[in-house]
Amino acid sequence: MTVESGTQNVGAQPSRAEARDGFDEITVLWISEGMSCDGDTVSFTAAGQPAVEDLVQGLIPGLPKVNLHNKVLSPSLGGEEFLAPFRAAVRGEMAPFILVIEGSIPNQNIIEGDGYWTSFGNDPETGEPLPLNWWIDRLAPRAWAVVAVGTCATFGxxxxMAGNPTGSMGLADYLGWDFRSQGALPVVNVPGCPIQPENFMETLVWVLYHAAGAAPPPPLDPMLRPQWLFGKTVHExxxxxxxxxxxxxxxxxxSPKCQVKVGCWGPVVNCNVPKHGWMSGIGGCPNVGGVCIGCTMPGFPDAFMPFMDEPAGGSLSATLIRPYGALIRRLRGITNVALNREPKWHHNEPELTSGYDPYWRP
Incomplete structure (x- = not known):
């Protein structure tokens, strides 16, 4: 079936989905051969709302049938058997499909064809490794949607980071921030180091509902992150x-108290981990005593180092709030003491002293 592509209104709230045809079946081609540790794939398997098993078994109402090709989750023996759907997509023999990229994109131009930074499969004619960039150049223009999973793929x-020899960058840097897929979507960025499992699954499910013709495009912020997931700060x-x-x-x-002065960047970082937790609503950096190091932000890691030092501006804001905070803490303490006393009429004496006085009593 065909889809009438709509435009993506980046940064705006989703409008009502227009009536249109959708896909009954779609393939997800996941390449994790970017510059990465594969941590996003590992984290993704922990999703539970929904779980990846629910997705591929067709247990979510309204979604198209999903064929997922991920090297960690693939039942194939690997090699050419695993590469077959990717090669078919390059030849234009597979549509529609969603391309998921994990890992940052190295700059092949700086080595002028002399070797490669990272590869995915071999050229069947020459036997030489095929760089990741080769696959992206051929698959992204054909993809119905392109999703960058994890901070390496989204922002590099x-x-x-400064001083790296690979010229690595995010997928939107590589394809261009004005890139649009066959489904008229920009690159959908879902950052995290690694990705928070539910954040990715929520985004993928929204994209799949859009592909099915049952939802509008996902609302994205100016950095192409899902707005409903990254619209608030860690602190909020x-x-x-x-x-x-x-x-x-x-x-x-x-300490269970605010960790700003021991290195937490939560007041200025867009992330929902304190609300979502990490697995099944449990965990998440500040929830378990870890400081926020800004891993969902475009400037990570350079802008947030050294991680355990007090953030820039933290000392000023803490100084400004100290008089107000001390007064409020003292006043609340006084009120707390007052409210931690039982009413005086709670006693076992023969006289009722609660003030009970029904109007009908003669």
């Missing part, structure tokens, strides 16, 4: 945020 991540969803308001800061990592 650790492999793209953090259980420790009230301590910041009261200027009650942790001095070490064993």
């Amino acid at each position: 991540g650790i492999h793209a 969803g953090c259980d420790r945020a009230a301590y910041y308001e009261q200027a009650d800061f942790a001095k070490d990592y064993n």
